[in-house]
Amino acid sequence: NAGVTQTPKFQVLKTGQSMTLQCAQDMNHEYMSWYRQDPGMGLRLIHYSVGAGITDQGEVPNGYNVSRSTTEDFPLRLLSAAPSQTSVYFCASSSGQANTEAFFGQGTRLTVV
């Protein structure tokens, strides 16, 4: 009963480096999303996907790229890391039905130095 698996849990990057945060869910959920959590800001939506091959931007998409080649996987790519991207990142999935809850991964604490 894995739910949403997000890796890695911690990562330190140098400015300008690239990396991919992995997210996988085994609940056959249509809707997947990425949030970032910053102190005093709550969780803000970066990108989301409503199904394989379909993605769209959220509130804070700049500097991030996503793709959804399968229902299960929704990776988040940082193309050229900046200190402003230091944050905690969460992947979430849901069936997309309004009355169902979203399930979250355990988060990735990313530090860009």
Next chain:
Amino acid sequence: AQTVTQSQPEMSVQEAETVTLSCTYDTSESDYYLFWYKQPPSRQMILVIRQEAYKQQNATENRFSVNFQKAAKSFSLKISDSQLGDAAMYFCAYRSGLGTGANSKLTFGKGITLSVRP
């Protein structure tokens, strides 16, 4: 666009006492869902309680209950008989009730840190 406001950044409660966490929201929609999520130090996001806007009855889950005032656009969380394990950050969140797809996104408040004094 919908907004969710949690104006109290921190609260404290004595163990076994009752505490109420406030949340207000703004929307032009009539059909929507509201949630409270708990985030303990482990960082895991845990659903505490949900409320459907079309339901007049306030949701309850054991020691957790809400006071949902639709006209006032208020959605507070009451924690009764507070326990040390309730210490966490709590987020209020909004979700549109208008179908699926892009409307599946959650809009979060900034969160409130609850501490429980033994």
